[in-house]
Amino acid sequence: MNDNGCIHLSNFKAAKGTNPYKIVHAFFVSCTSFEARRYKATSCLCFACGQPGPRMHSCLHCIYFACYAGHIQEHSKSKKHFLYVDLSYGNVYCTQCQDYIYDRELTEIAMSHRLKEAKSLGISAPFMPWLPNTNEALALRRLRKRRLISPHTTIGLRGLQNLGSTCFMNCIVQTLIHTPLLRDYFLGEKHKCKAQGTGKCLVCEVSKLFQEFYSGAKTPLTLHRLLHLIWTHARHLAGYEQQDAHEFFIATLDVLHRHCMNGVEDTEKKENGRCNCIIDQIFTGGLQSDVVCTSCSGVSTTIDPFWDISLDVAGPGSLQACLERFTRAEHLGSAAKIKCSKCRAYRESTKQLTLETLPIVASFHLKRFEHSSQIDRKISAFVSFPAELDMTPFMSSHRRAVDVGVDNNNAPEGIFEDNRYSLFAVVNHLGSLDAGHYTAYVRQMKGSWFKCDDHMITRASLREVLDSEGYLLFYHKTVLEYECDVS
Amino acid sequence: MTVNNTIAHQRLILSGDRERFKELLRKRLIECGWRDQVRMLCRDVVKERENSDVSFDMLVNRVTPRARALVPDTVKKELLQKIKTHLLTQKDQ
Numbered sequence: 001m002n003d004n005g006c007i008h009l010s011n012f013k014a015a016k017g018t019n020p021y022k023i024v025h026a027f028f029v030s031c032t033s034f035e036a037r038r039y040k041a042t043s044c045l046c047f048a049c050g051q052p053g054p055r056m057h058s059c060l061h062c063i064y065f066a067c068y069a070g071h072i073q074e075h076s077k078s079k080k081h082f083l084y085v086d087l088s089y090g091n092v093y094c095t096q097c098q099d100y101i102y103d104r105e106l107t108e109i110a111m112s113h114r115l116k117e118a119k120s121l122g123i124s125a126p127f128m129p130w131l132p133n134t135n136e137a138l139a140l141r142r143l144r145k146r147r148l149i150s151p152h153t154t155i156g157l158r159g160l161q162n163l164g165s166t167c168f169m170n171c172i173v174q175t176l177i178h179t180p181l182l183r184d185y186f187l188g189e190k191h192k193c194k195a196q197g198t199g200k201c202l203v204c205e206v207s208k209l210f211q212e213f214y215s216g217a218k219t220p221l222t223l224h225r226l227l228h229l230i231w232t233h234a235r236h237l238a239g240y241e242q243q244d245a246h247e248f249f250i251a252t253l254d255v256l257h258r259h260c261m262n263g264v265e266d267t268e269k270k271e272n273g274r275c276n277c278i279i280d281q282i283f284t285g286g287l288q289s290d291v292v293c294t295s296c297s298g299v300s301t302t303i304d305p306f307w308d309i310s311l312d313v314a315g316p317g318s319l320q321a322c323l324e325r326f327t328r329a330e331h332l333g334s335a336a337k338i339k340c341s342k343c344r345a346y347r348e349s350t351k352q353l354t355l356e357t358l359p360i361v362a363s364f365h366l367k368r369f370e371h372s373s374q375i376d377r378k379i380s381a382f383v384s385f386p387a388e389l390d391m392t393p394f395m396s397s398h399r400r401a402v403d404v405g406v407d408n409n410n411a412p413e414g415i416f417e418d419n420r421y422s423l424f425a426v427v428n429h430l431g432s433l434d435a436g437h438y439t440a441y442v443r444q445m446k447g448s449w450f451k452c453d454d455h456m457i458t459r460a461s462l463r464e465v466l467d468s469e470g471y472l473l474f475y476h477k478t479v480l481e482y483e484c485d486v487s
Numbered sequence: 488m489t490v491n492n493t494i495a496h497q498r499l500i501l502s503g504d505r506e507r508f509k510e511l512l513r514k515r516l517i518e519c520g521w522r523d524q525v526r527m528l529c530r531d532v533v534k535e536r537e538n539s540d541v542s543f544d545m546l547v548n549r550v551t552p553r554a555r556a557l558v559p560d561t562v563k564k565e566l567l568q569k570i571k572t573h574l575l576t577q578k579d580q
Contacts, residue, residue, distance in 0.1 A: 031506075041500035052496070100543050121503040123510055127517070415569050416507050418514075479514060 006097045008082045012060065013105075021085065021092070021106050022113075024058050029090040030113040032120060044087060046071055057084035057093060123416065124481030147216075149445075156183075156444055158213050159220035159455035167454055168245040169227060171440035172252060174452040175425040176206070177213050178442040180476055181360055185278050186210040191260075202229050202252075203259045220455035230255060245427050245438050246308075246365045246472055253279055253307055283307050285359035288396045290352045291338060292329075298342035303356050308363035308472075319364065319385040319473065320393075327354050327394045354396035360480070362391065362421055364473040368429065378433050385426075385473055387462060391419040421475035429471045441465045495574060508570060515562045525554045 028044060031037040045052055047064055048071040055068035059075060060083040066072040072084050076095035084093045090110040091100045111128070118125045132140060147155065156177070160170040176182060185191070186207050195201045205226050212221055231238040234251040260277035275284075287306045292299050311322040329352040332338065337346040368379050392398050397417075424443040429436050439453045441460055451460040499505035516522050532549050533541050 031500075031503075037501050037503060041497040052493075098542065098544075117506065118510075121506055123507055126510070126513075415573060416511055479518065 005103045006094050006101045008094050008096050009092060009101050009103060012083055013103075018105060018109060020060050020063075022109055024060065024063060024085045025090050025110055025113050026116075028058060028087050029085065030110070030117040032113055032116040034120075048074065056087040058087055059083070060085055060092065127482060151445075151448065154444075154457075155216065156213055157450055157457050158218065159452070159457050161220050161222045162454040163222065163224060163227060164240055165242040166223070166227060167438040168243045168248050169223065169230075170454055171245055171427045171438040171452065172249045173209070173223065173226070174440045174442050175249075175427060175472075175474055176252070177210065178425055178444065179282070179361055179474070180424065181282050181480075182278070183210065187214065190278070195259075199225075200229075201259045202226070202233065202255050205229055206256065233258075242436065244369070245429070249363070249472065250307060253283055280305075282360045283363065285362070286356035288354045288356035290354070291332075292350045292352075293338075293340040293343060294348045294350065296340060296342050296347075298340055300341060307359075308365050310365040310367055313366045313368060313379055313381050313383050317382065317384060319383060319389070322364075322366070322383065323394050327352065327399065352399070354399045355391065355394050356396045358391055358395070358419060358477070360477045362389075362475040362477075364475075366470055366473070368469075368471055369433065376433055378429075378436075380469060383470055385423070385466065385470055387423045387466065388478070389421045389423070389475055391421060392417065395419065418479050418481075420478040422478050423465070423473065424476045425472075425474040426465055426468060426470055427472035427474075428468050430469075438471075441468065498577065504573065508566065508573075511569070512562070512566055515565065516558070519559050519562060521554075521557055521559070521562075524557055525550065528553055 026032045027036045027039050031040050044056055044065060046056065046067040048066055049069075051067055053067055056065060057068060057072045058065050059072070059079075059081050061081040062079070064075055064079075064081070065087075066075050066084075072093070073095060076082055076084075082094055082096045084095065085091070086093060086100070090113075092103065092106060093099070094101050114126050147153075149155065160173060162170065187210055189207070191203050191207050193201050193204050195204070209221075209223075209226065230248075230252060233255045237243055237248060237251055257275070257277055257279040260279060284305050284307060286303045287309075288301060288303050290299050290301050309323075309326065311319075311326055313322065316322045316325055329350045331350050332348065334348055338349050339345070340347045340349070364385075366383055370377050370379060422443075426441045428439050428441070430439065431437055439451060441449055441451055441464075443449055447462070449460040449462055449465050451458050451464075496505075499508070528550050529546060532546055
């Protein structure tokens, strides 16, 4: 295999350009249109033996299809055509050199066709490995220091001082720092801020925090600046008493989301009416609510954004059971009649919640604190939660398919969907309602868990994590899809 | 390939589902580490013959049997089951 092309390919390109390759590739390798797929489906058979393989190639000179079991060699001998495109992978084979030839220009054409194909089929774009641009390559050459990540590396782990009942903040900060996609965003220095240097932007503060966590230093950090920023922007959390970690989590996301907008032009802010700041890209999902009128069966559907899902813990013994109950149709009863737009009257109805779109990070809040006028209490009931969670059963599309029934089968739609999630952080509340303490388990890398108890970081096993009580559970999408970015 | 097979194959290409299955398979093979394992196998072969040219055919001949054996059963089963379900539901329409 030759990285510098070959004389035969160079001569061919000099005489005929890249157009012959473009045409063969767009029609028979990565079909960029329905028409192309029709050609590919019907005509990819060896002209010599009529078989669809092994390893079909097309002659680049005259679009003659031949298999690798001798027929491209035959064609090459009789016609003196040396270049062949592999129809499965798009690589160019030279019969003179008897090998595949790499060519940068052709590789770029192939990649752009693959993206177009993915777009025309509505599937996620193929993974493209990171290639450093000129600046990045220069920086890599200049900075010689490298860090090797091994299973024993403790990089990214740092304790946090308790500033007086601030464990509620510490456990949420540990969770955010160990959110894979958020980490990649901040370590990639993607936040561009207009308010930079004023000390007023929480996103900048978090950005600095990531640098501190990954600096390699081991002493515990003090988060007084962060705490002060949140106090000024979420006034209801200000004060020296213990706060609810869940409330703090939501307030922090809200302030971060608002501050993300600091550096952004108004025109870039929204895409299809949805905010595309990093917080919304990672944490926002869509909750669908279907209200069905019991008299006319008319459905009224609304979709609302959500950052987390709060689940009742009394009764069910597992997270899946909680979710099952959360997405079950519920009869609203005669006391809660809703005006049906079809009947033009107040009717009894049923309501069902399902997940219309899933966020990249799915956050679950187990409602362990019950506040009522009579009593405030903590429910310590055991709720098991898995390390790997499939969210498919709770999706709107899945529920629809189940309701319609098997004969009108919509299930194949779901074949290519991947809604698997992996646990990466668990926040626990220990003790009673008025004298409690928060700790967090975080996954530092696959299979490697740590317990964060303010300034103390200790190694933990997955078993220990799964056996813990669980107050806030954080799951990250296992496989990320890539968006097609072709116009 | 029988006539039925050919028709099924053509339909898979036409609907784009063949590409979707291919992408699914590609994803699974990356996830389970198969691609990295095969890359290591290829490196070993290339290293063995450090001083001579390595051709694609030679690499394929050496690596394919081992690479095939490395595909996890769970991946094979998932793909087989999904393709089967898919083809059966297509037939009804």
